[in-house]
Amino acid sequence: MRKIILTLIGAVAFVLSSCAQSEKKDQFQVHHYNKLTPEQEAVIVNKNTEMPYTGKYLNNHDKGIYVCARCNAPLYRSDSKFDSHCGWPSFDQEIKGAVKRLPDPDGERTEIECNHCGAHLGHVFLGEGFTALNTRHCVNSLSLKFVPQSEISKNVVLN
Numbered sequence: 093m094r095k096i097i098l099t100l101i102g103a104v105a106f107v108l109s110s111c112a113q114s115e116k117k118d119q120f121q122v123h124h125y126n127k128l129t130p131e132q133e134a135v136i137v138n139k140n141t142e143m144p145y146t147g148k149y150l151n152n153h154d155k156g157i158y159v160c161a162r163c164n165a166p167l168y169r170s171d172s173k174f175d176s177h178c179g180w181p182s183f184d185q186e187i188k189g190a191v192k193r194l195p196d197p198d199g200e201r202t203e204i205e206c207n208h209c210g211a212h213l214g215h216v217f218l219g220e221g222f223t224a225l226n227t228r229h230c231v232n233s234l235s236l237k238f239v240p241q242s243e244i245s246k247n248v249v250l251n
Contacts, residue, residue: 125143125209128239135234136162138169139203139212145178152181155241161234165208168229170241176222180214180230184223191216191229204229211235 134140149158158168158181167190168183176182187205193216196203204213214231222228 104215113238126164128162128202129234132161132233132234136211137230141214142180142232142234147180149233149236149238150179152238154238156184156237157187157244158208158231158236160209160211160213161237162211163206163209164237165206167206167213168231174223174226176220176230178228178230181231181233181236182222184225184227186229201204206235 130135131142135142152173153170155170157166157170158173159166166187168186172183172185174182174184185201186204192207192215194203194205196215201215201217204216205211206213209216212232213235214229216229217230219226220228
C-alpha cells in the first residue's frame with residue numbers, strides 16, 4: 093500500500109512539474125496586445141467593417157502617425173492620408189513593411205493587415221486615380237490609434 097501511495101505521489105509530482113514547464117513555455121509564446129473594445133475586436137479580430145462616415149479618424153487632418161490599435165506598430169504617416177470620400181480614412185502609402193496584403197475571402201478585393209500582429213485593417217484598392225501613387229488603403233478607424241507629431245520621439249525613424 094505504501095509503495096502504491098509513493099508511486100501515486102511521484103506521478104502527481106511529475107504531472108504538476110510537466111504542467112508548470114508547459115506553462116512557462118507558453119508564456120513566451122503569448123503576445124501582449126492592447127485591450128480592445130468589443131467594437132475593435134469585431135473589426136480587428138473578426139474582420140468586420142465599421143459603418144462608413146462614423147470613424148474617429150475620417151476627418152482627422154492633424155500631423156502625426158497612425159499606429160495599430162492592437163499592437164502599436166506604426167502603419168501610416170499623416171502625410172499619406174487623403175480624402176477619398178469613401179467613408180473611411182484613406183492612405184496612399186503605408187510605412188515600409190508595416191502592412192501585409194492578402195486575398196480577401198470574397199475573391200475580389202485585397203485585404204490589409206498589420207504586418208506585426210495580423211490585425212485586420214481594411215482593404216487596398218489600386219488604379220482608382222485618387223493620388224499619384226494610384227493606391228487607396230481604405231482603413232477602419234477602429235483598427236488605428238493616432239499619435240500626434242508633438243508626441244513622436246525625435247529618435248523614432250520611420251522608413
